[in-house]
Amino acid sequence: MLGIAAYTDIKKREIPGILCVAMVLISLLDFKAVSVFGILAALPFFMAAMISPSGIGGGDIKLTAAVGLVLGFWETMFGMTIGLAAVVVIHGIRILLFKKKDIGAEPKAYPLAPFLMFGFVCAYFL
Numbered sequence: 001m002l003g004i005a006a007y008t009d010i011k012k013r014e015i016p017g018i019l020c021v022a023m024v025l026i027s028l029l030d031f032k033a034v035s036v037f038g039i040l041a042a043l044p045f046f047m048a049a050m051i052s053p054s055g056i057g058g059g060d061i062k063l064t065a066a067v068g069l070v071l072g073f074w075e076t077m078f079g080m081t082i083g084l085a086a087v088v089v090i091h092g093i094r095i096l097l098f099k100k101k102d103i104g105a106e107p108k109a110y111p112l113a114p115f116l117m118f119g120f121v122c123a124y125f126l
Contacts, residue, residue: 001022002063002113002116006111009113020066032072037072038067038071039065055109064116071123071124075124076120078119079116079121086115
């Protein structure tokens with residue numbers, strides 16, 4: 001489901017809500033009361049969206065909250081850290097490689113779900 005979310009975020013710049021609902025339902029298969037706190041991992045994204053509405057979208061927030069129910073708070077925060085670090089690395093490489101071509105161009109926003117998917121999968125298996 002994370003792969004589908006990443007794909008649709010790349011293609012359409014949106015994450016279907018049904019995927020987040022499906023992840024919440026999957027979290028019920030191995031429900032632990034402490035995993036409910038995983039929803040709180042989405043708070044940094046929510047606060048960032050309140051500060052800059054054109055930045056992080058609601059789909060990223062819902063995706064992170066749904067994954068938080070599956071992984072738990074600390075694993076979700078670890079996955080977010082890995083995913084956001086990957087964004088920084090990719091952006092740095094893009095700046096180094098295409099610096100002269102992008103002069104005067106509008107900055108492009110990256111779809112966040114593919115990077116979050118990478119981080120969450122790493123957190124799940126680590």
